[in-house]
Amino acid sequence: MGRTAQQKISPTGTLEKDKRGGRQSAADIERDQLIRQEISDHIDRFPRVESHYCRASSTREYLSSELTKKRMYNMFIQEWIPKARPPSFTTYKKVLKTKNLSIHHPKKDQCSLRINYLKGMEEMKSTLQDRYETHLREKIKVREIKDQCKNAAKVDKEILCGSFDLQQVIYLPMS
Template identity: 30%
Template sequence: KDRAESDLRGKPANKLSENTRNKIREHIAKFPVIESHYSRGKTKRQYLGNDLNIARMYQLFKEDCQNQGMRNDDISKQWLYAHIFNTEFNLGFKPPATDTCDMCDEYQILLKEASDVNQQTSVQEKYEKHLAEAQQRCQTKKADKETAKQNAYQKVVMVDLEKCLPSPVLANSPSFYSLKLWSFNYTIYDTNEKVSNCMWDESIAGRGGNEMASCMLKYISSLNDSRITHLIVWSDNCPSQNRNVQMIMCYFHILRTVPHLKTDFNETSEFEAVDYNRKVSRNNTIYDDLDQVTEEKHPISKKKKYNDLQKLMVWVPKRFHQFYKDLRYE
């Protein structure tokens, strides 16, 4: 049974300190974490919800301690909570809003670690060449968009997966410790029409290459204008969503099955590099559901998530209860 913990008075100072620190560590570890889909291969950093910060987490920690019968004087101070959070956990509150370039990151590190002037000069020259190529790709992208405005045969789209959207959205204490149902928004931004994206939740499908390819195929199937012979797609460099064999096969399938789309690649031509920096805002007005690929719903990640969601139903309108109740889990 739950009972109030001893306040540890009379214990050795080092014992008191370690027990206090462990209590803080256990509390921080209670919060569900997510990975950003940006730069996932280069960092182990994980993220908490945007509605959290250290001050809010400490307030929740104090409430937990008070519920266990601890006196305010015996509760750890916020400075210690913040110190442990910042030094022992690789956690942040807001995933990066934009992609980082692998090569830029590498060149910046090499410049800082250059052992002599000659090495620094060599790295700087390569870095400046890389930046010039990136600028050229930006100009190419701008030219593509202008051509699409003036010619009906060309269509230019920007594709990107928005950060995961949690539901239900609640602000009470229990919700901070609960796993949420994730929804995904794969934006296919038509630079002329300024519309189209696909939305689904994890009970329908995941967020890998197959799902992104399904979204692209669904978008292409909606293009009924036979005048379009040239489709240009700009994306970021995320391997799990864009730079993978599923997307490559998707584009081959489109070229084989959509007769009015053509390709000018031949055995001697080279693929042109593209700009992977996301520069387009989300100005979309049409939402398409991703077609369900199986008759049964896709299982959510774990039973704990299912149980957490059921506990949150007391704060969720009744009309949504059946949806959450019918979720499957692995």
């Protein structure tokens, strides 16, 4: 053990904490905060996507599934004006993480009527308005019926309740 290490031994026999690094000037701290604010402002410009399936149980916001963290970072770097070295991808990801955002990857298919209505131009929305509202009412009614069947099956063991999405996958009974 070197002489410097021996001088750092406390009376209890432990070494004192290493004091290297960790010191930043006020200018460095301010520069880092400004960079993080620029990253945050950049991220805030991306539109949020409503989570179709877990919006009731989550406060997380979602970005379009067409985005990736790397693509967003590359867009940020393209806009980076200062002559100084740009922030790292890791810094960008850390700021993104503090915003409670995720890239939205739909786990289930969304119906084409909903997609056309929500993403369509105003003329398309006006023509689809009645059909879309009828679709929503039917969806609510079907969910109510499904819940009634599930509750009846919970109470009475003679009742069996099954639910299948026949447009997504065709289930065939097997014996």
